[in-house]
Amino acid sequence: MKIELQRLVYLHDLLRELVVRDLKVRYKRSVLGFAWALVNPLMFLTVFYFLFKVALALDIPRFGPFAFTGMLVYTWFQSSVLQASGSITDSRELIRWPGFTAPVLPVVTVTTNLVHLLFALPLLMIFLFFEGTVPGRVTLLLPVVIAIQFVFTLGLGYLVAAGNVLFRDIEHLMGVLLQLLFFLTPIFYDISLVPERFQPMYRLNPMMHLVQAYRVILLDGTSPTALSLLQLSVLAVVLLVVGHTVFVHLSYRFVEEL
């Protein structure tokens, strides 16, 4: 029991050190530093605002926070999966270190990008405030949705991290697929604008449901249905179990393949 607790403390410290290292290294010697975590989605948002509100004139109320929520949620997912695919192949020396816990590496990528999301969240709240939305008690559900997305992303992260060791294509493939999925997820448009006959296909995309869950909580101030949260949780947990199993199964080959 005591040994297990010690192990947990150790894993926490390891995760923390690696995440802090990633964050520090990324913004070292840049003038804006952590603000870059905000600048990126804001620049996208500005262009979207111009495209869809001014040029194409879509009729979506509170378009700013609406699109920003989608941007943040999807950016977390996209960056995590992309970086996870390189997390093993880029860490040769750590993988070859006796006693190193390799499964921590994809957790590090997902967590690092979660920190970016958390940094941007207050900005989103300010947006909402100016649009007249004050966060209610339902906001307490937000951590639950974040946890579901974390587990879901990590499961996928394990799969691509291990797969990329065998075939370096995975990294490039994910780059393209995630970019395409970005357009096929209702981020800067609403699902209701999609013709009826395509909607069943849209519903197969878990990211759509996740983005919707965030929006229901933040923009509408209501709770997502218990059923949809349950479905998402089950999917996320199953994916994590499968991903982790595949990862551990392949991890003995990492040393030889790197």
Add this chain to the structure above:
Amino acid sequence: MPPAIVVEGLGKQFRRYHTDRPRTLKEVFVRRSYRLRAVERFWGLHDVSFAVEPGEIAGIVGGNGAGKSTLLRLIGGVGRPDQGKVRIRGRIAALLELGTGFHPELTARENIFISGVIGGLTRRQVAQRLDSIVAFAELEKFIDSPLRTFSTGMQLRLAFAIGVHTAPDVLLVDEVLAVGDLAFQKKCLERIDQFKSENSAILMVSHDMGQIRKLCDKALWLRRGRLVGQGDPDEIVDQYVAEMETETRRHTPIDWPARIAASGRELRVRENRFGSMELEIAAVQILDRHNRPVNEIRSGEPLCVEIAYSAPKRIEAPTFGVTISTEDEQVCADLSTAAAGISMPVLHGEGRITLHMERLDLKGGLYYVDVGAYTKNWDYAYDYHWHTYPLTVLPTGNNKGVLHPPHHWQLDERPQ
């Protein structure tokens, strides 16, 4: 007390793949190249069994590709053995690739935390040891400077300091003791000795046979993945060195043109010259303080040995050695680039390497300067000139004893 490391029938297979093994999916689909399977398997390690007790230092010797590093990694739990098993009692730590996890942009303090945690400590344990680590590395003044401002030597000192502060039950050491200046090396060896007295089991790989003889309680000899001997370090090292001599003889060409050396003596292969000749020692000159070729000096004078080499093929990191011995084979000095901690580059073409001795305080008499160039791991010699370069040392005054050290007398008198 049960052993700290038990290795039983350990084996590891390596796969050699087709050189055109697909590394991307495109190749699998487009070229229909399904050569995903290894064409050939070979045992990188085979049927290796031994045990290391707590408080014992075991040294692994063996040539290039003998499986030394593979063995250390398997014991460290990196990779899965195909045969046999490894049992470890207690916490394991390693001094393998120093500076794992280091990032040049972060400060020494930040790097200590990262590297310490990767090495198996919790943050609290690192914090407790921080002062001691910094003091050991002698980097107190630079603790908050970014690592990129450190010299390589400073970085290695820091890495080693972190490594030795993890207080393991089992410590794996791979060839890292050759780093840093002599004073720091001494400190590291003392620290390893302290681990031993604290009942840690230590398994080390070294190419320095002197180190194996001096430090280790037992030696393990690996040859092409198999354990061919284990036991008393002196015995194993003697056997290993003897095999190297046999190997050198085996590599020595049967006919190779004889030539006259600078000393006037003839160099004949298999008589006073041995080696594979992949790298040739083209000329050797013994120079005095005025850089004049000599064959005699006065005791206490400086001496240079200038070795001109020629490497028609690329030779990776050869070792150069010079020994000075008496006619009856008593070795008075045994100096090598490896023992001096010099990492040699790849040599290709011609060049010169010079050994500078600030003073040679031998007693008067006739000596031989034997010169050799060896493979990186001392597997065999490329070229070795035996008893070809005589050196007469002229005595200064009394000529008893082996050594005539620089000295003076001082009298402190307290008259009544």
